[in-house]
Amino acid sequence: MERAEAAGVLFPTSVTLSTASPRGVVSARTVLLKGWDEHRLVFESEDYSRKGVELAANPHAAITLFWREVHRQICVTGEARPLPRATSDEMWARRARANQAASIATREGEPIASLTEEQELFAVADAVAAAPGPIARPESYQAYGLVPSTVEFWEGSQTRLHRRVFYERAGGLGAGSAAGWTWRRIQP
Numbered sequence: 001m002e003r004a005e006a007a008g009v010l011f012p013t014s015v016t017l018s019t020a021s022p023r024g025v026v027s028a029r030t031v032l033l034k035g036w037d038e039h040r041l042v043f044e045s046e047d048y049s050r051k052g053v054e055l056a057a058n059p060h061a062a063i064t065l066f067w068r069e070v071h072r073q074i075c076v077t078g079e080a081r082p083l084p085r086a087t088s089d090e091m092w093a094r095r096a097r098a099n100q101a102a103s104i105a106t107r108e109g110e111p112i113a114s115l116t117e118e119q120e121l122f123a124v125a126d127a128v129a130a131a132p133g134p135i136a137r138p139e140s141y142q143a144y145g146l147v148p149s150t151v152e153f154w155e156g157s158q159t160r161l162h163r164r165v166f167y168e169r170a171g172g173l174g175a176g177s178a179a180g181w182t183w184r185r186i187q188p
Contacts, residue, residue, distance in 0.1 A: 001013075001036070003070070004065075004067045004069075004070060004072070007067075007069060007070045008069060009067045009068075009069050009070060010069065012065075012067060013032050013033040013034075014030055014031075014032060014033075015030070015031060015032070015033050015041075015043070015063050015064060015065050016028050016029070016030055016062075016063070016064040016066070017029060017030075017031045017043060017051065017061065017062075017063055018061060018062040018063075018064070019050075019051050019054040019055055019058070019061050019080075020054060020058050020060065020061075021054055021057065021058065022057045022058050027050060027051070027054065029051065031043050031044075031045075031051075033063070033065070034091055034143070035091075039145070039147060040081075040145030040146055040147050040148070041063050041076060041145065041146045041148070042083070042087075042091075042143060042144070042145050042146075043063075043080075043143075043144055043146070044088075044091055044141065044142065044143050044144070045108075045142055045144060046103070046107075046108045046138075046140045046141060046142070047139075047140045047141075047142050048107065048108070048140050049108040049109045050109050052140075052142065055080050055144065059079040059080050059081060060077070060078075060079060060080075061077070061078070061079070061080040061146055062075065062076065062077045062078075063075075063076045063146055064076075071155060071156030071157070072153075072154065072155055072156070073152075073153075073154040073156075074151065074152070074153055074154070075150075075151070075152040075154070076146060076148045076150070076151050076152075077148070077149055077150045078146050078147045078148040078149040078150070079146070079147050079149070080144045080145065080146045080147075081144065081145055081146075081147060082142050082143070082144055083142075083143040083144060083145050087143045088137060088141060088142055088143040089137055091143045092137035092141055093134075093137075097129050097135065098125070098129050100128075100129075100135040101125045101126070101128035101129035101135060102125045103138065103141060104125070104128050104135060104138060105121050105122075105124040105125035105128055106121050106125070148169065149168070149169050150166065150167065150168050150169070151166075151167040152164060152165070152166045152167070152186075153165045153167075157188075160188060161188055162188040163185075163188075164185065164186045164187070164188060165183060165184070165185055165186070166183065166184055166185075166186050167181045167182070167183045168181065168182050168183070169181055170182050
């Protein structure tokens with residue numbers, strides 16, 4: 001991430017999050033990676049949104065970081081787990097006030113009848129943002145941590161002789177943070 005930022009990647013924390021329904025129907029969308037450490041990649045959602053509903057029913061997910069400017073990609077698969085309320089509170093508090101207000105005024109992914117209704121929602125969001133005092137985190141706002149079971153690093157090449165290294169957690173997800181990783185180079 002530091003190298004991507006130093007190289008001027010436009011949106012280095014913009015990632016594709018892929019989830020699946022209990023029947024295995026996959027969906028993907030772009031979200032912002034809100035944090036990471038040696039144990040997980042952190043993102044946020046509303047629990048009633050499509051991704052929130054899918055993660056509640058099937059926690060297996062994937063995150064792909066693609067940095068076109070430096071010909072790099074990182075694909076991570078694992079289980080996305082809800083993080084403690086305190087973590088969600090902290091992440092909510094760091095959000096821009098306008099983003100908090102938009103979350104309060106709208107319901108992510110719900111149908112909208114008209115452009116007029118959309119403009120009314122924007123007006124509600126503006127009013128919430130203009131009101132004095134902090135904006136309380138809604139119960140539906142949830143922080144998640146994707147605990148990796150596999151990580152693939154890809155480095156692109158003009159000749160299609162890409163470099164790929166695939167890491168897999170030894171012992172699976174249940175092995176905990178002390179579990180080691182196995183790795184292998186794989187063909188382009």
